[in-house]
Amino acid sequence: MTRTTHQLWHFHGGLKLPGEKHQSTGTPIARTELPRQLVIPVHQHIGETGKVLVNIGDRVLKGQALTQPTAYVSAPVHAPTSGTVKDIAEYPAPHPSRLSTLCVVIEADGKDEWIQLESRADYKKMSPADLRNLVRHAGIVGLGGAAFPTSVKLNPGPGHQIKTLIINGAECEPYITCDDMLMRERADEVISGAEIISHALNTAHCLIAVENNKPEAIAALNTAISDAGVDYIDVVAIPTIYPTGGEKQLIKVLTNKEVPSDGLPADIGIVMQNVGTAAAIYRAVFHGQPLISRIVTVTGKGITQPQNMEVLIGTPMSALIEQACGYQENADRLIMGGPMMGFTMHCDSLPVTKGCNCLLVETADQHSDENNAMPCIRCGECARVCPVSLLPQQLYWHASSKNFDQVQDYNLFDCIECGCCAYVCPSHIPLVQYYRFAKTEIWNRERDQQKSDHARIRHDFRQARLDKEKREREERLRKKKDMLEKKKQAEAADKNETEEDPKKAAIAAALARVQDKKAKAADAPKNTDNLTAAQQKQVDEANKRRETE
Amino acid sequence: MRFKTASSPHTTPVSSVNVIMRKVLMAMIPGTAATAYFFGWGVLINICLACVVAISSETLMLYLRKRPMKPYLSDNSALLTACLLAMALPQLAPWWLTVIAVSSAIILGKHLYGGLGFNPFNPAMVGYVIVIISFPKEMTQWVPPAVAGYSQLGFLETLQVIFAGSIPAGMSWDSITMATPLDTMKTQLGLELSINDIHQHKVYGPMFSSVSGVGWEWINGLFLAGGLWLAYKRIIDWRIPAGLLGMLFLLSNSFALYDYSSFTPPTFQLFSGGIMLAAFFIATDPVTASTTIRGRWIFGAGIGFFIFVIRTWGSYPDGIAFAVLLMNMTAPLLDYYTMPRTFGHHWSEFPGHHKKEPEE
Known part of the structure; x- marks a missing residue:
C-alpha cells in the first residue's frame, strides 16, 4: 500500500521512442455495437487447438464454451453473445502467415443472453489447482499480445516457489494504450486479479510495473490498492524505454535477475502476467465470465478518431474502424499490434482475437520502402x-x-x-x-x-x-x-551292435585315430585365441557386420 | 479495404548512410580549412581532383558491376574516401599521383571486394599505401607552413606545379617543398641529435612549435574538435579514438620519461601528422573496424601501438596507413573473440572464455 521507492536496474540497449499515446487516451473506453455476425477462430492462443463442442445450427448462449481444451497447453473459446452457429469452417484469421483457420461463425440473435454465471468471490477457499482449472475453462490467455494460456503460467510446477508476482502494465510499444486505459478505468479489477493470482501462486509479494509516462494509471492503481487495503502489492514506475515491457527485460529492470536463455521466469521464482490478464481473471472468478471480450486500441495517423474500445472476440475489424469514424485518406498499412512488433494484415474483414491489443493504421509517409x-x-x-x-x-x-x-x-x-x-x-x-x-x-x-x-x-x-x-x-x-x-547315428549304432565285423571295426578304429589327430590340431593355439576384451569386441562387431551385410 | 503487407517494424528511418557520411564530411571542414590555411592551395586542389576521380571511378565500377547508380553515388562514401586520401597526400603531389591513389582506393580497395560495406581494408589507406610504396619521392613534396617566414606558392603557380610538373621561374624544388616535422625529427634523431638540439637547429628549428610542428597543432586540434562533435552525435564510436590516442599517449609518455632527449613527448606525438584525422575519421570507418565494444577498444589501441612503433623504429616518418591496415586484418578475429554475452547466457558459452566444466 505504501509506495516504497523500489530500486531499478537497466537492460542493455533499448530505445526512447516517441510515445504517440495521447491520440487514443482522450476518450474513455467505448462500448461497441453488437455485430450481426461473429467469427471466432478456434485457435487463438499458443498451444494445442481445442475440440469443437457445437454443431452447425446449434443455439448458443453468451459465454457458452465452443471448444474444449485437448492438451495441457490449450485454451477454450466461448460464444461472445447468444445466437446460432451458422458455420464451422476455415476462414481467414489475423496471423502473419495469412492462412485460414477453423472458425465458429455465430449469428447474433440480439438478446445477448448469458449462460448461468457463478461467482467465486470466496476464491480464497479454493485450492490453487481449482483456481487454475477455473481460469483454464474461462479461456484466459495472456492479453499482452502473446496469448499464452494463463492457467499454464499459474502452475509453476513442483519445486518452484514463486517469490514475486509481476503484473506487467509497462505497455512500451508506441501508440498502444489499452492497458493504460484499463488501469485508469478499472484499476480495482486489476488489483483484485493480482490478489487472485497471488493466492493461486501462494506468493507474498506482487509488483505492478507501469512506465512513468502513465501517471494517471499509476495514481489509479495506488488508489485502488489503498481502497482494497492490500499491503503486499507495490506499484513501481519504471523508465519509459522500449522494450521494457518484454518479460525478460522487465524482470531485469525490477530484480536485476536474468531469466536463463533456455528457462522460464518461474525458474528464478517469478511469474509475470499482463494487467489485462489480471482483470480477465477477476471477471472469471468474481463474475464467472469467460474471456469473450477485450480492450482494443484503434489508433494511428490513418484513423479519424483514435480511441479504445471494449470489443467482443470475433467482431470484424472493419466494425471497429467504422466506430472510429473510418480511415483517413492516405491510410495504407493495417497493423495488429504496435509499430515495432505488430504484423500487417491484408484486409480489415478479419475478426478480433484474444491477442489483438491494437489496430494501428499508418499512412504512407510513416514507413520506409523495404526495397x-x-x-x-x-x-x-x-x-x-x-x-x-x-x-x-x-x-x-x-x-x-x-x-x-x-x-x-x-x-x-x-x-x-x-x-x-x-x-x-x-x-x-x-x-x-x-x-x-x-x-x-x-x-x-x-x-x-x-x-x-x-x-x-x-x-x-x-x-x-x-x-x-x-x-x-x-x-x-x-x-x-x-x-x-x-x-x-543312433540307428547306425544299433546296426553296428548287431553286425560284428573285424574289418569294419579296424576301419572304424582308423577313422577314430584320424579324427583324434584333427581335433588335437584344432586345439592348438590360433591368432584368435587369447584376445583382449576390446579386440574380442572388434571381432564380434566385424562378424556382426558381415552377418548383416 | 485491402492493404499492403510488410515486415515489422513499421517505422520511418532515423538515419541513413548518406547522412552519416555527410556529417563526417562536415566534421572534417575545420581541420581541412586549417590545413589549407597553413599549406596553401595545393590542399584544395588535391581535394577537388580527388573528388572528381572518386566519383568517376565509382560511376565506372557501378556501371561495370551493374549496380544502381543513384543510391550508391549519393551515399557520399566515395567523397569521404577522396577527402581523407587528399588530406594524406602532399600538397604538391603531381596530378597523376592523386589519380592513381584515389582510383586504386575506389577500384581496388572498395569495388573489387564487393563495394560499400564489403571491403576489409580502409579504401583511403589502401590508396595511400599503394602510392607511398610506388612513388616515395613524389610523396615527400610537402610545402612549408605559411608561417615562420616560409614563402608560399599562389593558386596558379600551384596548379602549374601539380598539373604541368614545372616549378615557377626562379624557384627550385628545395625552395618550395620541405620535409614534415615528423620526417625531420626522425631523420635528425637518426643522426644522433637530441630533441633539444633539433629544436634549436638553425634550419629545422623554426618548423617546430612548443606543441608539435608549426601549424600542425592547429590542424590536429581542429580535427580533434570535429571528431569530438561526431562522437557526441554518435556518428562514430568514441572508443576507437580513445583507444588509439590513449595507447599512443601511454607509449610515448613512457618512452619520453625514460629518455626525453631521443623520444618525443606525447604532445608532439598526438598533435603531429594526421593523428587526429586518423583517430576520429579514418580508424572509425565502421566497415573495416571492429564492431563490438571491447573489440573497438583493442582495435583503436592496436592502431595507436603500431603508429608509435612505426614512427619510432620503422622506416616511414608516419605509420598511420600501415597501422590501420594491420588492424583492419584483425577486425574479424577481434569481433569473434569479443562477442558480448547474450542476455540469459553464461560467459562460458562464448569464444575466448573458459568452458564450464560439465557437472558430473
Whole structure:
C-alpha cells in the first residue's frame, strides 16, 4: 500500500521512442455495437487447438464454451453473445502467415443472453489447482499480445516457489494504450486479479510495473490498492524505454535477475502476467465470465478518431474502424499490434482475437520502402540498441548467406524480434525479416531432420526384426538337422551292435585315430585365441557386420 | 479495404548512410580549412581532383558491376574516401599521383571486394599505401607552413606545379617543398641529435612549435574538435579514438620519461601528422573496424601501438596507413573473440572464455 521507492536496474540497449499515446487516451473506453455476425477462430492462443463442442445450427448462449481444451497447453473459446452457429469452417484469421483457420461463425440473435454465471468471490477457499482449472475453462490467455494460456503460467510446477508476482502494465510499444486505459478505468479489477493470482501462486509479494509516462494509471492503481487495503502489492514506475515491457527485460529492470536463455521466469521464482490478464481473471472468478471480450486500441495517423474500445472476440475489424469514424485518406498499412512488433494484415474483414491489443493504421509517409536497403556498413548501432546483447549485423550477415549453423552460434533464437535494430539501421535493412526467415528455415530443417530420423529408426527396427527372424529360422533348421543326425547315428549304432565285423571295426578304429589327430590340431593355439576384451569386441562387431551385410 | 503487407517494424528511418557520411564530411571542414590555411592551395586542389576521380571511378565500377547508380553515388562514401586520401597526400603531389591513389582506393580497395560495406581494408589507406610504396619521392613534396617566414606558392603557380610538373621561374624544388616535422625529427634523431638540439637547429628549428610542428597543432586540434562533435552525435564510436590516442599517449609518455632527449613527448606525438584525422575519421570507418565494444577498444589501441612503433623504429616518418591496415586484418578475429554475452547466457558459452566444466 505504501509506495516504497523500489530500486531499478537497466537492460542493455533499448530505445526512447516517441510515445504517440495521447491520440487514443482522450476518450474513455467505448462500448461497441453488437455485430450481426461473429467469427471466432478456434485457435487463438499458443498451444494445442481445442475440440469443437457445437454443431452447425446449434443455439448458443453468451459465454457458452465452443471448444474444449485437448492438451495441457490449450485454451477454450466461448460464444461472445447468444445466437446460432451458422458455420464451422476455415476462414481467414489475423496471423502473419495469412492462412485460414477453423472458425465458429455465430449469428447474433440480439438478446445477448448469458449462460448461468457463478461467482467465486470466496476464491480464497479454493485450492490453487481449482483456481487454475477455473481460469483454464474461462479461456484466459495472456492479453499482452502473446496469448499464452494463463492457467499454464499459474502452475509453476513442483519445486518452484514463486517469490514475486509481476503484473506487467509497462505497455512500451508506441501508440498502444489499452492497458493504460484499463488501469485508469478499472484499476480495482486489476488489483483484485493480482490478489487472485497471488493466492493461486501462494506468493507474498506482487509488483505492478507501469512506465512513468502513465501517471494517471499509476495514481489509479495506488488508489485502488489503498481502497482494497492490500499491503503486499507495490506499484513501481519504471523508465519509459522500449522494450521494457518484454518479460525478460522487465524482470531485469525490477530484480536485476536474468531469466536463463533456455528457462522460464518461474525458474528464478517469478511469474509475470499482463494487467489485462489480471482483470480477465477477476471477471472469471468474481463474475464467472469467460474471456469473450477485450480492450482494443484503434489508433494511428490513418484513423479519424483514435480511441479504445471494449470489443467482443470475433467482431470484424472493419466494425471497429467504422466506430472510429473510418480511415483517413492516405491510410495504407493495417497493423495488429504496435509499430515495432505488430504484423500487417491484408484486409480489415478479419475478426478480433484474444491477442489483438491494437489496430494501428499508418499512412504512407510513416514507413520506409523495404526495397531501398543499402549494404550493411557495420556501424554497430544495431548491437548498441539490442536489448538481448546480440550482434544483429553478424546475424544478418549469416542469415542472408543462409549460414544457419553460424546464425545459431550467434544465438538467433534469443532474438525477441523487438525491431530495435531495424529501427536504427542507417542502411534501412529489414533485419527482423531476415531473422524470421532464418528461424523458420531452421525449424523446417529440424522438422525434416526429425522425419528422416524417424524413418531411419523405423528402418533399423525393421532390419533388426528381419535379422532376428532369420536367425531364429536358421536355429530351428539347425536343431532339426541335429535331431535327424542323432537319430541316424543312433540307428547306425544299433546296426553296428548287431553286425560284428573285424574289418569294419579296424576301419572304424582308423577313422577314430584320424579324427583324434584333427581335433588335437584344432586345439592348438590360433591368432584368435587369447584376445583382449576390446579386440574380442572388434571381432564380434566385424562378424556382426558381415552377418548383416 | 485491402492493404499492403510488410515486415515489422513499421517505422520511418532515423538515419541513413548518406547522412552519416555527410556529417563526417562536415566534421572534417575545420581541420581541412586549417590545413589549407597553413599549406596553401595545393590542399584544395588535391581535394577537388580527388573528388572528381572518386566519383568517376565509382560511376565506372557501378556501371561495370551493374549496380544502381543513384543510391550508391549519393551515399557520399566515395567523397569521404577522396577527402581523407587528399588530406594524406602532399600538397604538391603531381596530378597523376592523386589519380592513381584515389582510383586504386575506389577500384581496388572498395569495388573489387564487393563495394560499400564489403571491403576489409580502409579504401583511403589502401590508396595511400599503394602510392607511398610506388612513388616515395613524389610523396615527400610537402610545402612549408605559411608561417615562420616560409614563402608560399599562389593558386596558379600551384596548379602549374601539380598539373604541368614545372616549378615557377626562379624557384627550385628545395625552395618550395620541405620535409614534415615528423620526417625531420626522425631523420635528425637518426643522426644522433637530441630533441633539444633539433629544436634549436638553425634550419629545422623554426618548423617546430612548443606543441608539435608549426601549424600542425592547429590542424590536429581542429580535427580533434570535429571528431569530438561526431562522437557526441554518435556518428562514430568514441572508443576507437580513445583507444588509439590513449595507447599512443601511454607509449610515448613512457618512452619520453625514460629518455626525453631521443623520444618525443606525447604532445608532439598526438598533435603531429594526421593523428587526429586518423583517430576520429579514418580508424572509425565502421566497415573495416571492429564492431563490438571491447573489440573497438583493442582495435583503436592496436592502431595507436603500431603508429608509435612505426614512427619510432620503422622506416616511414608516419605509420598511420600501415597501422590501420594491420588492424583492419584483425577486425574479424577481434569481433569473434569479443562477442558480448547474450542476455540469459553464461560467459562460458562464448569464444575466448573458459568452458564450464560439465557437472558430473
